[in-house]
Amino acid sequence: MTGDPGLQPERTRLAWRRTLLALTVVTVLTVRLALTGDAAGAVLAGVAIAGWAATLALCWRRAVGSGPVRGTSRTMPVVALAAVGQATLGVLLAVRGLW
Amino acid sequence: MWETVRRWFDPRELRSVGSTPDYRFSLANERTFLAWLRTGLALVAGGLAAAQFLPPLPLAHLREAIAVALLLLGGTVAVRAVDHWARTERAIRLGEELPASRFPAVLALAVGLGALLLVVAVLARAVGGR
Structure with missing residues (x-):
């Protein structure tokens, strides 16, 4: 990293790791909320885990890998979509006990 | 609106605008986006926690209302984070003023x-x- 005293790529990689860690915590909470013994809950828990795994796979290179970084990438909308997906699952799970 | 969403997932279009800036500006924009996304994820986590750890409240469905409000707010923060990231990236590439919000x-x-x-x-x- 000569010529870059700010270590910008390193800081960005660490920011990605923090974000994926936060997504993992959210996924654990979604799965815990979903698993109440019924089949629908198990399906939604499976969806949450699948979405988490797909997001990790798509963002892995940016969070862990080295090499050239590009300013614009599909990983930004992908990880935001994962957050919106977990929120949507959470809404479904939060209101399912109401009827 | 769908056109905007499609553009988020098509980085080639964003790369074709203006000129490639100093990569440090792009990385700073990326980290700001990630910080906003973590803010959104924290709100989502709060909603999920409210839904499963709060006892039933004296007011009917208040627990569910709190959970849904936090989850919707978190989702909104995440979507807005991508939108702001894309608009900022565009402004940096074109040398324009950063979008105010x-x-x-x-x-x-x-x-x-x-x-x-x-x-x-x-x-x-x-x-x-x-």
Whole structure:
């Protein structure tokens, strides 16, 4: 990293790791909320885990890998979509006990 | 609206605008996006925690309402984070002024108001002697 005293790529990689860690915590909470013994809950828990795994796979290179970084990438909308997906699952799970 | 969403997933189009800036600017923009996304994820985690760890509240469905409100707010923060990231990236590439936004102020007021309501609720219960 000569010529870059700010270590910008390193800081960005660490920011990605923090974000994926936060997504993992959210996924654990979604799965815990979903698993109440019924089949629908198990399906939604499976969806949450699948979405988490797909997001990790798509963002892995940016969070862990080295090499050239590009300013614009599909990983930004992908990880935001994962957050919106977990929120949507959470809404479904939060209101399912109401009827 | 769908055109905007499609553009988020098509980085080639964003790369074709203007000229490639100093990569440090792009990385700073990326980290800001990630910080906003973590803010959104924290709100989503709060909603998920409210849904499963709060006991049933005296007001019917209040627990579910709190959970859904936090989850929707978190989702909104995440979507807005991508939108702001894309618009900022575009502005950097074109050498324009960065987009201004009222969103941080609105979010701060919403979170502050929510906290204040909870303080009032907790105090009301304590004074009510339950």
